[in-house]
Amino acid sequence: MNFNKNLEDIKTYEAGKPIELVVREFGIEPKDIVKLASNENPYGCSPKVQDAVGKIIANMALYPDDSMVKLKIALSERFKVEANNLIIGSGSDQVIEFLMHAKANAKSKILINSVTFAMYEIYAKHVGAEIIRTTSQQHDLEEFYELYKQESPDIIFLCTPNNPTGDAIDAKEMFRFIDKIDKDTLVVVDGAYMEYAQLKDESKKVDPKIIVDSYDNVIYLGTFSKAYGLGGMRVGYGIANEKIIKELYKLRPPFNITTLSLEAASVALSDEEFVQKSVSLNFDEMKRYEEFASKQKIAIINSYTNFVTLCLNKDQNSSEISSALLRRGMIVRDLNGYGMNAIRVTVGTSLQNSKFFDLFEELI
Amino acid sequence: MNFNKNLEDIKTYEAGKPIELVVREFGIEPKDIVKLASNENPYGCSPKVQDAVGKIIANMALYPDDSMVKLKIALSERFKVEANNLIIGSGSDQVIEFLMHAKANAKSKILINSVTFAMYEIYAKHVGAEIIRTTSQQHDLEEFYELYKQESPDIIFLCTPNNPTGDAIDAKEMFRFIDKIDKDTLVVVDGAYMEYAQLKDESKKVDPKIIVDSYDNVIYLGTFSKAYGLGGMRVGYGIANEKIIKELYKLRPPFNITTLSLEAASVALSDEEFVQKSVSLNFDEMKRYEEFASKQKIAIINSYTNFVTLCLNKDQNSSEISSALLRRGMIVRDLNGYGMNAIRVTVGTSLQNSKFFDLFEELI
Numbered sequence: 163m164n165f166n167k168n169l170e171d172i173k174t175y176e177a178g179k180p181i182e183l184v185v186r187e188f189g190i191e192p193k194d195i196v197k198l199a200s201n202e203n204p205y206g207c208s209p210k211v212q213d214a215v216g217k218i219i220a221n222m223a224l225y226p227d228d229s230m231v232k233l234k235i236a237l238s239e240r241f242k243v244e245a246n247n248l249i250i251g252s253g254s255d256q257v258i259e260f261l262m263h264a265k266a267n268a269k270s271k272i273l274i275n276s277v278t279f280a281m282y283e284i285y286a287k288h289v290g291a292e293i294i295r296t297t298s299q300q301h302d303l304e305e306f307y308e309l310y311k312q313e314s315p316d317i318i319f320l321c322t323p324n325n326p327t328g329d330a331i332d333a334k335e336m337f338r339f340i341d342k343i344d345k346d347t348l349v350v351v352d353g354a355y356m357e358y359a360q361l362k363d364e365s366k367k368v369d370p371k372i373i374v375d376s377y378d379n380v381i382y383l384g385t386f387s388k389a390y391g392l393g394g395m396r397v398g399y400g401i402a403n404e405k406i407i408k409e410l411y412k413l414r415p416p417f418n419i420t421t422l423s424l425e426a427a428s429v430a431l432s433d434e435e436f437v438q439k440s441v442s443l444n445f446d447e448m449k450r451y452e453e454f455a456s457k458q459k460i461a462i463i464n465s466y467t468n469f470v471t472l473c474l475n476k477d478q479n480s481s482e483i484s485s486a487l488l489r490r491g492m493i494v495r496d497l498n499g500y501g502m503n504a505i506r507v508t509v510g511t512s513l514q515n516s517k518f519f520d521l522f523e524e525l526i
Numbered sequence: 527m528n529f530n531k532n533l534e535d536i537k538t539y540e541a542g543k544p545i546e547l548v549v550r551e552f553g554i555e556p557k558d559i560v561k562l563a564s565n566e567n568p569y570g571c572s573p574k575v576q577d578a579v580g581k582i583i584a585n586m587a588l589y590p591d592d593s594m595v596k597l598k599i600a601l602s603e604r605f606k607v608e609a610n611n612l613i614i615g616s617g618s619d620q621v622i623e624f625l626m627h628a629k630a631n632a633k634s635k636i637l638i639n640s641v642t643f644a645m646y647e648i649y650a651k652h653v654g655a656e657i658i659r660t661t662s663q664q665h666d667l668e669e670f671y672e673l674y675k676q677e678s679p680d681i682i683f684l685c686t687p688n689n690p691t692g693d694a695i696d697a698k699e700m701f702r703f704i705d706k707i708d709k710d711t712l713v714v715v716d717g718a719y720m721e722y723a724q725l726k727d728e729s730k731k732v733d734p735k736i737i738v739d740s741y742d743n744v745i746y747l748g749t750f751s752k753a754y755g756l757g758g759m760r761v762g763y764g765i766a767n768e769k770i771i772k773e774l775y776k777l778r779p780p781f782n783i784t785t786l787s788l789e790a791a792s793v794a795l796s797d798e799e800f801v802q803k804s805v806s807l808n809f810d811e812m813k814r815y816e817e818f819a820s821k822q823k824i825a826i827i828n829s830y831t832n833f834v835t836l837c838l839n840k841d842q843n844s845s846e847i848s849s850a851l852l853r854r855g856m857i858v859r860d861l862n863g864y865g866m867n868a869i870r871v872t873v874g875t876s877l878q879n880s881k882f883f884d885l886f887e888e889l890i
C-alpha cells in the first residue's frame with residue numbers, strides 16, 4: 163500500500179525513557195530508578211489537584227465538557243484575556259500541530275533555532291514544510307532576522323526559555339524583533355518553562371496579554387506539564403488574538419482533553435503556592451548543579467528552566483556517559499542527537515540530585 | 527493573516543451537549559439533567575478501574591509510558607495479535623486522523639456512507655480530500671461497490687455498527703466486499719460499538735485477527751469510550767498489519783494518551799464481566815424503546831449499539847422535539863444535521879429511560 167510521500171522523511175520523536183523501560187531493560191527495581199530526563203516537576207503535583215481529581219473518578223465514563231468552560235475561565239482570569247483568546251491542546255504540542263496544519267504546507271518555510279524543541283521539525287515534516295535553522299545554539303535574534311529577510315518563512319518559532327539548552331530571550335528585545343516581522347508571518351512564542359524564567363529574571367517574562375492586545379500574528383504557548391506538575395495529563399494552551407484562535411479551532415478534534423485532565427488543570431491554577439514553591443526549590447537545587455559543574459570543570463548553560471545542560475569536555479562522550487548512567491538507574495537526556503556533546507538533566511529533588519552527582523563523579 | 531485554503535471549508539464537530547452547558551443555559555440542577563446524547567455507558571465504568579486509577583493519582587506528574595507496554599499487552603492478549611499490529615489513539619478519532627494524513631491528500635477521494643460518523647468527513651476536509659457518499663442511509667455494500675468502481679477512492683469507511691443509525695453489516699458479507707477491493711485502497715472498519723453488536727448477533731462480529739492475518743489494506747478501529755465506559759479518558763485503537771501501523775506511527779504525537787487513561791484502559795480489559803453486564807442490560811432496556819416506539823407508531827431502526835434512532839413521523843419535527851426535551855433537562859441528539867427527521871437516544875439506565883418515555887409522551 164502506498165502512503166503520502168512526506169511520511170518517508172518523518173522521524174519518530176524520541177521521548178525520555180520511561181521508568182518502565184529501565185525496569186524491563188536492566189531489571190532495576192522501580193524504587194532504585196531516578197528519572198531526570200523529561201523535566202517533570204520532581205515535587206509531583208499539588209495535593210489540591212490530587213484531591214479534586216480523586217473526587218470525580220467516576221466521571222471517567224462521561225465525555226469531557228468540550229467547551230472546557232471551567233478551565234477557560236481559570237486561564238482567562240490568570241492571563242487577563244478572554245475565553246476566545248484561548249485554545250487548549252493535548253499538551254502545547256497539539257497547539258503546535260494545529261498551527262502547523264493551519265498555516266503551513268508543502269511550500270512553506272519554518273524558521274527555528276538550531277537546537278530547540280524537536281516537535282517543531284516533526285510537525286513541519288507532517289505537512290512537508292521546509293525547516294530553516296539558525297547556526298547559533300542559543301537564540302540570536304539578529305541571526306533570526308537575517309534569515310527571516312533571506313527566506314521569508316511562514317512561521318517563526320521562538321522557544322523561551324529554550325529546550326534543551328535552558329537559555330531565555332529578553333522579553334523587550336523579543337517584542338522589538340517581532341515588531342519588524344510582517345503581519346502574514348506567524349510568530350510562535352513557546353513559553354513552556356516561563357513560570358521558571360520569570361521568577362529567576364523578570365526581564366525574561368513574556369506577558370501573553372501584550373501579545374493578544376498588540377499583535378495579530380503572534381501566539382503564546384504554555385503548558386501544565388512543567389511547573390504545574392501535570393506532565394501525565396496532557397494539557398497545554400495557546401493564547402492569541404481571536405482570529406488566529408478561530409482558525410486553529412477548526413483543526414481541534416473534539417474531546418481532545420480528558421475529563422480528569424480538565425479538572426486537574428483547572429484546580430492547578432488555583433494553587434499558585436504549590437507552583438511558586440516548586441519553582442523556588444528548583445533554583446535552590448540548581449545552584450548545586452552550578453557548583454558541581456564548576457568543581458568538575460564542565461561548562462553549564464545558564465538555565466531559566468527546571469533542567470540544566472552540561473556541555474561535556476572533549477574527552478567525555480555524552481552518549482557513553484548517558485548509557486552508563488542509565489545502567490545504574492539514572493535516566494538523563496543525551497543531546498548527541500541535537501549535535502551537542504552534552505547531557506540535559508532535570509533538576510530533581512535534593513536526594514535525586516545528590517545521587518546524580520555521586521554517579522556522575524564515579525563515571526568521569 | 528492568511529491560513530491554508532482548505533480550512534475555509536471545515537465545519538467544527540458538534541459534540542453532544544454536556545451537562546454543564548444545560549446547567550448554564552437553562553439553570554437546571556445537574557441532578558435533574560439526563561444526558562442520553564453521547565452514547566456513554568450509563569452504568570459508568572468498572573469499579574476495578576476506578577480503584578486502580580485512584581491508586582496512581584500522584585502519577586499525574588509523570589509523563590505517560592510512551593511505549594504503552596501495559597495496554598498493548600492487554601490488547602494483544604484480547605485480540606490475539608502482536609503489539610506491532612496496534613496503535614493507540616486519543617479516542618479512535620485520532621487513529622482516523624492519522625490514517626487520513628497518512629493515506630489521503632487534496633487529490634484523494636474518500637467513500638463513506640450517506641449517514642455516518644461525522645469525523646470521517648471533518649478529517650477528510652483537513653487534508654482537502656473529496657467526500658463521496660452513498661445514497662442509502664444504512665450501509666448497502668452493493669452501492670459501495672458501484673461507487674468504488676466509479677470513483678476509485680483512496681479510503682473506504684465502513685462503520686459497523688453504524689453511528690448514528692445503529693445498523694450493522696454482516697461480517698462475512700463485509701469480507702466478501704473487501705476481497706473485491708484493490709490492495710492500494712485502504713478500508714477502515716470502525717467497530718466502536720462492536721461489543722454491543724457481537725452480543726446481539728454473532729454474525730455481525732468482525733474479528734480483528736482475521737484482518738491482521740489476511741488483509742494488507744484493512745484497519746479495524748475500536749474504542750474504550752462506549753462499552754468499557756471510559757468516554758472521558760480518550761482511548762481508542764487501530765488494529766492492522768504491521769506496515770500500516772508503522773506508517774500511522776509516524777503521525778502519532780508523543781504522549782497522546784494520559785498516564786491515568788493508560789491505566790484505566792489496561793485495567794478495563796481485565797474486567798470483562800463489567801462490560802458483558804453493561805451490554806446485556808443495554809439490550810434489556812432497548813426492548814422498552816422498541817415497545818415504546820411501537821406504541822407511539824414511530825419507526826425505530828434495529829440497533830446493534832447502545833443507542834436507538836427514532837425516525838419521527840412527518841408531523842413531528844426532530845429539532846423542535848430535541849429542543850423541548852432539552853429545556854426539560856433531557857439531552858438527546860437531533861439528527862436533522864444528518865438530513866434525517868430523527869432523534870438518536872442513548873439507551874440509559876432504567877430510570878433514565880422511563881424519564882425519556884414520560885417526557886417524550888408529554889411532547890407529542
